Amino acid sequence: MKKLIFIAVLAIGSVQLNAQHTFSEIELKQLQSREDSLRIQADSMINALSPGKRFLSDSFFVRTLVRALRIPHSFHYSFDSLQTISRLYAPDSSFRIFTWQLKKDEYFYYQKGAIQLRTNDGSLRLYPLFDASMFTSNPLDSVRSRNNWIGAIYYKVIQKTWNGRNYYTLLGFDGFTVGSNRKWMEVLTFDESTGEPRFGGPFFKVKHDTAKTEQVLNRFVIEYKKEASTTFNYNSEMDMVIVDHLISETQEPHRPETYIPDGDFEGFQWKNGVWVHVPKVFTYVPDEFKRIDPLLGNAPAEDAIRDKDGTINEKKLEERSRKNIEKAAEKEKPKPKKPGGGQ
Numbered sequence: 001m002k003k004l005i006f007i008a009v010l011a012i013g014s015v016q017l018n019a020q021h022t023f024s025e026i027e028l029k030q031l032q033s034r035e036d037s038l039r040i041q042a043d044s045m046i047n048a049l050s051p052g053k054r055f056l057s058d059s060f061f062v063r064t065l066v067r068a069l070r071i072p073h074s075f076h077y078s079f080d081s082l083q084t085i086s087r088l089y090a091p092d093s094s095f096r097i098f099t100w101q102l103k104k105d106e107y108f109y110y111q112k113g114a115i116q117l118r119t120n121d122g123s124l125r126l127y128p129l130f131d132a133s134m135f136t137s138n139p140l141d142s143v144r145s146r147n148n149w150i151g152a153i154y155y156k157v158i159q160k161t162w163n164g165r166n167y168y169t170l171l172g173f174d175g176f177t178v179g180s181n182r183k184w185m186e187v188l189t190f191d192e193s194t195g196e197p198r199f200g201g202p203f204f205k206v207k208h209d210t211a212k213t214e215q216v217l218n219r220f221v222i223e224y225k226k227e228a229s230t231t232f233n234y235n236s237e238m239d240m241v242i243v244d245h246l247i248s249e250t251q252e253p254h255r256p257e258t259y260i261p262d263g264d265f266e267g268f269q270w271k272n273g274v275w276v277h278v279p280k281v282f283t284y285v286p287d288e289f290k291r292i293d294p295l296l297g298n299a300p301a302e303d304a305i306r307d308k309d310g311t312i313n314e315k316k317l318e319e320r321s322r323k324n325i326e327k328a329a330e331k332e333k334p335k336p337k338k339p340g341g342g343q
Helices: 002-013 025-047 051-069 314-332
Strands: 086-089 095-105 108-117 126-130 153-162 165-174 180-190 197-199 204-206 215-217 220-225 232-235 240-248 259-271 274-278
Touching: 025 051, 025 095, 051 095, 051 108, 086 153, 095 153, 095 165, 153 232, 165 232, 220 240, 220 259
Parallel strands: 204 274
Antiparallel strands: 086 095, 095 108, 108 126, 153 165, 165 180, 180 197, 180 220, 204 215, 232 240, 240 259, 259 274
């Protein structure tokens, strides 16, 4: 189940760079050979049975990736076959970011990553990312460097400008615990003197349901039940990040592993250099909201857990919870064996 979620997220995030570079025959063969090795190692990082084998494959993967990226103008080679590795280019093609995860066991994942900057001469400028989230009690409280990064598998880069400077907002996924997932939103900037990446900053003005005052956060996160499907993505037509509003299906707000969407949507709009929280994106349910939307999905009003006055429909909440349990049970069923004993 985790593998399927992981691959699905990465499928959203993989994009190709439009800019072209003509590689020599030798360079192209070198890149293709390294890509073949990377693909094998990436598969082993996920599917190897023992943690030792997965960690060894990750070590080989990192070394092979660095060797591949040292080939001149490697920035323009997309590594399309690495389907379980997120490879995102910035909208202005100034950098790309690789992210992936390494499974220790059913309860713990490491996030790994690196940022490659585009250079005029094709030389390599690479910043490895080191996940420190397992050592962090409050990941929302600070601006971070690449050495204490809050790890995530990124699936979207949103470029915004303010006062002549570029700000890159990253949306990412983390298979956080055995019972819950997380999705992250934070702003990436680059130090103007050193070029070093910086993650986070006072870019989020948020007012939660129970909060009386607005909070300023360095990054934003939702945590929700493992089996729940949540919207957290950028809608270019609305120029807004759309996020499912979550509630506890068991009325235990202190347990994020019980959180599921209730049919409402929150959002974030970029205003004056910060992301401003919109507590309720749709103040009413228009007819066109019932259409199948590529971002919001098929979410008709009758599926909402809350009514128009904000009151929770206990029957619908119970039904949503039951469906989540059934979906989880279905995914856990053993697959039928193929003829000949194969899986």
